[in-house]
Amino acid sequence: MQDSFLLKKKLFQVLAEKGAKLMGAGNLEGIADGRMKIGVSVAVPVPARIVRDLQTAPTKEYLEAYHSLNARLDEIVRSGAEFLKENGYEAIANTTDVVKKDSEWRTPLPHKTVATRAGLGWIGKSCLLVTKEYGSAVRLSSLLTDAPLPADVPINESHCRDCSVCVQKCPGGALTGARWKLGMEREELFCREVCKKTQLERMKKAAGIETDLCGLCFAVCPFTRQYLERECRKEDEGKVS
Secondary structure (H helix, E strand, C coil): CCCHHHHHHHHHHHHHHCCCCEEEEEECCCCCCCCCCEEEEEEEECCHHHHHHHCCCCCHHHHHHHHHHHHHHHHHHHHHHHHHHHCCCCEEECCCCCCCCCCCCCCCCCHHHHHHHCCCCEECCCCCEEECCCECCEEEEEEEECCCCCCCCCCCECCCCCCCHHHHHCCCCCECCCCCECCCCHHHCECHHHHHHHHHHHHHHHHCCCCCCCCHHHHCCHHHHHHHHHHHHHHHHHHHC
16 A cells, blocks of 8 residues: 555546546545445546637527547546555446436435545536636546545635626526535525526527527636636637747
């Protein structure tokens, strides 16, 4: 068994080489069942050009990116789990074929929960994870392990402060505007039935596709818009050079 900090560094190198842009390790004591109490969270950003379009309406391109990013995340967390197993530890990759949502959109251990425990971000008024780097324009995955990885500092409350842009822009009025804190019930933040109905209606109207995807709440988030502005500057600099 090797030094825990070195093990974490090597694991994160593996995850980054596979495409992870944000990574963190969280202590899941009291949250996860079984022997594996360390959760590793990974995130990849939704391409800026797709997010910009979502400020107007959901698109077929967003649906395609949604599935392609999930496939990339599956590969990332599988690689991480294999690395840990090769080093003598137990690990389970929470891939899309392992983690299933029930009819209430619930999973046994949400990726968002692992992400907050691992310090990647907080739950916004949109009921989505918000990161400082990309806002909510991210797709998430996670893995569980018994490896003694040093835990990052968890985030236990919202950093949205008085901002309510996502609440105001939600076309279905599904968001309550409540500020998240650790232990809060999902229903205190949004109405799932209204959210799903609105997503289905918007996607059908905009793209002719019957699926529950929207994206407006995270596309208008100020943290997401900062990400878009950075990407826009990079594009402009590339044109100049």
